[in-house]
Amino acid sequence: MIIFEKVCKRFSNEHIGLDDITLRLERGEMAFLTGHSGAGKSTLLKLIMLMERPTSGQVWVGGYMLSKLRRGQIPALRRNIGVVFQDHQLLFDRTVYDNVAIPLLVSGYNPNDIGKRVRAALDMVGLLDREKLNPLALSGGEQQRVGIARAMVNRPAVLLADEPTGNLDPDLSADIMQRFHMFNQAGTTILIATHDLGLVKRMGHRVITLDKGHLYNQQEQMA
């Protein structure tokens, strides 16, 4: 589903983001991406959803060579990738409900379906009673969960999460991870960047470790 082939990413200030990454994530696989901050986790995720373009090398997602996608095709790619952002990327000028509905609106869903899907997604993260609130009125953890609901609302084929449990207490983190596990069971390909190593170990999925832009090692840990 996601293939990196000799991918390098250099930033304009000569900082090396990623160096010679070759990586393969199968359809329906769930993996954790770990490493210190600055190791290139976020950069790797950004390459997958074309927020950044690699300096060299190729990235395939869903059978598409990303370097060949035209500008106009990027939205179609992103509709198939749900992303949980580290900084949530919520809009504070509208309700929780409207925030979660955005991916459905942009993909042209039937307005009658939107309500059902949004409530299902909010129910999944346990925020059904908050749908009319402004995200500003929510705690950091709740905002994070709104972000997760928005990432999952249109049931994308791929889910990327950048530190999805960064602001959550351990119980909630475990709960959210359980949800991700469930999505994965339903067939979604999931890549989660996190530095919560304890949680990663407990979950027992594949771990991809980055160190200063290099691929450190890949260990298959099947539970």
Next chain:
Amino acid sequence: MIQKVKDGKAKDRSGRKAAVTTWRRTPQIELDHSAAHNAKQKAEQNNTAKHKARRGAKKRETGSSAQHWKIIFALHRQVAGEALSRIMVTPIASLMTILVLGITLALPATLSMTLENLQAAAGGTSSVVRLALYLDEGLSNTKALDLKKDLQGDPAINKVTYISPKQGLAEFEKFSGLGQALDLLDDNPLPGVLEVEPKDTTPLAVSNLQNRLGRLGEVNDIRVDNEWLKRLHAMLELGERALNGLTTLVVLSVLLAVGNTIRLLVVNRKEEIKVVKLVGGSDSFVMMPFLYSGFWYGLLGGVLAWLVTACLWFMLADSANSLASLYQSSFQMSFPDFATTVTVIFGSVLLGVTGAFFTSWRQLRAIDP
């Protein structure tokens, strides 16, 4: 391989959205690739993924095209409504923009209305270009009438009217208000006049006729009272050119005014645009609200421009009509007609949308996440 060919076709057919549909349909390719590497359980997972994906794809496809259009229509209505309410939220700022548009557009609209009316006024009299043939003094009435008969036979002449010196004096008394002064004169100083209406009123034909008639022995002098018409026509042409130039300038300034307003809107909603783009909003989806803002600004500005023009008409119509009556013209200043109204409003809307399009297009490139 077959699968791949099929995908290629599907891509061609559905164009841009192909990336979505083919993705949903093609787990097969990936499966072929990965089968060798994969454990059995993963293949199973793939299958479930495939089924799920297929179900999703089918659901989206089976929606009839009528339903599809209904959704699009609902979306447009919603976005248009939001754009309008966004204008209403900042009434003062919006009013300023609308005033700028309305007043600017009223300039060429008013000028065009004035020119049209002048043309109508000029056109009304140009059909009666007259040559006044002043006959030799002392030419008898009978001889003058003979000449009139001759001229009436001329193929280039439409109508000839004879004004005898007596009639001429009577008319002069009546219109000049110098009746008593004229009584002091011993005899009638006015010559007989033949008023000739040519068939062809183009300047060249008229001057030809003038030359020909000037050679007649009985004619002392010829006056053609179309000089002022020529001047008016020249001025109207000048006015029309000025209108074209002014319209170009106004179009540019309206584009800039709308552009600037939209630019501010885009900057204010930068965050929202970023998020919408991150979850897969296309450029057209992101631009739509701004295009509708441009549409509303254009529409309101156009209506205002029309109102301004109409007000000016009310202010001018009375005096114009009384001026026309002084020239014994039946001319009535016409109200901006339907075509003008449509042109002003539709043009304004077009300008609003165009300005919004270019600005938002340029701005969105800068926001690209």
